[in-house]
Amino acid sequence: MAKAVRRLLSEYRELINNETDGIYAGPVSEDNFMLWECLIAGPPDTPFEGGMFSATLKFPDDYPLSPPELKFTCEILHPNVYPDGTVCISILHPPGDDPNMYESASERWSPIQSVEKVLLSVMSMLAEPNDESGANVDASKMFREDRAKYESIVRRCARKTVGL
Amino acid sequence: MSSSSSSSSSTSPSSSSSEDMAGSIGVPQLIFCAIVAVLFYRYVLSPSQASGGSGSTGQRRPRPTVSQADIESVRAVFPHISMAAIRWDLEKNGGSVPATTEKILNDGFLPEPPTPVTRQTPSPLLPSANGQPGSLGGTGRSQAPASLSSSAAATLGHTDLVTRYGLHSRLETYRAGTSAEQLSSCPKKNDKASLFIRGRERRDLMILEARKKMEGMLRR
Numbered sequence: 001m002a003k004a005v006r007r008l009l010s011e012y013r014e015l016i017n018n019e020t021d022g023i024y025a026g027p028v029s030e031d032n033f034m035l036w037e038c039l040i041a042g043p044p045d046t047p048f049e050g051g052m053f054s055a056t057l058k059f060p061d062d063y064p065l066s067p068p069e070l071k072f073t074c075e076i077l078h079p080n081v082y083p084d085g086t087v088c089i090s091i092l093h094p095p096g097d098d099p100n101m102y103e104s105a106s107e108r109w110s111p112i113q114s115v116e117k118v119l120l121s122v123m124s125m126l127a128e129p130n131d132e133s134g135a136n137v138d139a140s141k142m143f144r145e146d147r148a149k150y151e152s153i154v155r156r157c158a159r160k161t162v163g164l
Numbered sequence: 165m166s167s168s169s170s171s172s173s174s175t176s177p178s179s180s181s182s183e184d185m186a187g188s189i190g191v192p193q194l195i196f197c198a199i200v201a202v203l204f205y206r207y208v209l210s211p212s213q214a215s216g217g218s219g220s221t222g223q224r225r226p227r228p229t230v231s232q233a234d235i236e237s238v239r240a241v242f243p244h245i246s247m248a249a250i251r252w253d254l255e256k257n258g259g260s261v262p263a264t265t266e267k268i269l270n271d272g273f274l275p276e277p278p279t280p281v282t283r284q285t286p287s288p289l290l291p292s293a294n295g296q297p298g299s300l301g302g303t304g305r306s307q308a309p310a311s312l313s314s315s316a317a318a319t320l321g322h323t324d325l326v327t328r329y330g331l332h333s334r335l336e337t338y339r340a341g342t343s344a345e346q347l348s349s350c351p352k353k354n355d356k357a358s359l360f361i362r363g364r365e366r367r368d369l370m371i372l373e374a375r376k377k378m379e380g381m382l383r384r
Contacts, residue, residue, distance in 0.1 A: 052370060162325060
């Protein structure tokens with residue numbers, strides 16, 4: 001636990017000092033470093049563009065050995081995001097556990113990954129949904145079969161994130 | 165102590181240890197038997213009481229009444245938590261506002277209630293959530309009602325970022341372009357408190373910038 005907090009403090013310092021465009025992450029409150037809030041800008045040239053998508057990152061006590069859990073706290077429609085907002089991408093899966101049997105070990109979580117890399121992966125996931133792992137089956141189906149409708153709903157979600 | 169000394173003095177340790185066992189029958193085993201008997205009586209002979217205590221509490225026990233004032237007092241402190249979730253949690257813990265507050269502080273959120281019945285009543289009182297599920301369902305209702313309605317339900321308590329972080333008052337000044345200078349004048353210290361101040365400011369500016377950009381996109 002103390003190790004996790006130390007690591008998270010140094011990641012936080014790094015994130016604040018070297019700003020990466022389009023992402024923000026930091027603890028929700030000063031006395032709990034294990035729960036972070038983060039913002040991910042919708043990638044340009046996608047229907048997510050212009051939106052600022054909020055999520056929480058929940059860190060396990062043995063972080064960075066185990067990956068954090070990332071959950072969107074805004075309305076979002078995406079094939080790889082469960083209806084409850086939990087994100088399903090390979091970087092958030094520990095190397096030992098591969099329910100889908102198609103992720104290579106290098107794509108998955110390891111202690112050399114970081115909050116910054118997770119958020120950048122999520123940003124590219126927004127731009128390029130992975131059709132193979134359908135966390136949200138209906139979104140996957142709509143993405144494949146009715147792209148126009150998918151995009152119009154996504155654009156609406158993006159507008160809502162900034163209150164428009 | 166006694167068993168180790170006896171086994172060291174004796175020629176055959178196995179037989180001596182079994183004698184020790186035989187000699188110590190009594191108090192511990194009697195206590196064990198008593199516990200087994202009590203558990204047997206509680207959970208096997210009187211199943212009606214046991215199931216009332218552990219199983220279907222939600223159905224058997226009358227739902228405690230939660231006052232609207234209690235819900236609103238929790239929500240005043242945590243505007244990002246939906247009324248439905250607060251009501252549900254208060255119902256579960258018997259209406260204790262401190263317990264619910266504690267839970268939100270520890271977890272950062274409250275789980276949404278599973279049944280749509282409790283969600284019906286508070287929604288008109290929630291101005292920010294008004295129309296959210298409906299307008300989203302308006303386009304998506306015909307094809308994927310299940311996933312959209314459940315995701316809308318899970319996000320019923322979600323407000324937009326400008327509202328969540330109380331940035332409406334800063335929108336005007338940000339459009340005028342004064343906030344950028346405020347940030348650059350922030351001293352770049354690395355102690356924890358300064359990090360938090362800089363982090364929060366960065367978060368707010370990102371939201372204001374995104375809002376400004378989106379306003380521009382919509383105008384085009």
